[in-house]
Amino acid sequence: MSKRRGSKYRSGTSTNWLKAKCYAIGEFDLLGVEREAGKPAFALMAERGTGCYAGSAFIILNRDMRERLWKRVQEHAGTAPKGMKRPAIQWVKPGLVATVKHLRGEEDLRHASLQDFRGQFRGNRNRAWFRYRARMLDKLFLAYLPTFWEENPPLGLDG
Known part of the structure; x- marks a missing residue:
């Protein structure tokens, strides 16, 4: 329950009191x-x-x-x-x-x-889709990794 500042309680219906959910x-x-x-x-x-x-x-x-x-x-x-x-x-x-x-x-x-x-049903189709997706991400990662290292060689420990 909320009420307007400065208003006093009065029984009955009033616009001074508000029920908020x-x-x-x-x-x-x-x-x-x-x-x-x-x-x-x-x-x-x-x-x-x-x-x-x-x-x-x-x-x-x-x-x-x-x-x-x-x-x-x-x-x-x-x-x-x-x-x-x-x-x-x-x-x-x-x-x-x-x-x-x-x-x-x-x-x-x-x-x-x-x-x-x-x-979120677990079934063969969902499982197969996730396996396929993981294989494709692995291929993408392995194909991209050598070019990434060539373009951005790792820095030594001394900077």
Whole structure:
């Protein structure tokens, strides 16, 4: 709560007192998505690393991002975590990370909204891509190194 300097407390509605909310943005693991007709869609979130349930966040993405999210959720459908049995939830395999805006200073997610997401799924295609990228960087480095040393010879210890 904030108040104007010099104003006194009076009961009732007043412009002298202002309730301010402070938000934070954090990354959470996406556990699942609940979509029911006539209700806003929301995502169940877990703390990164521990996997402990952190709360839910409304999905307020634009149409393109929302469609990408639904597609990703369907492609990586998973089973419910132990102890969580909610029939309307479509569960997701671990690996989908979401950026969530939420009230700062709260233990659980409050007034949370899903802002963005990215996949960190581990699969053969991703692993192969990283191997290929490492090989190409090695080739580039080995091809560039001799010309670099010719153009910029190392200095001796005495300068």
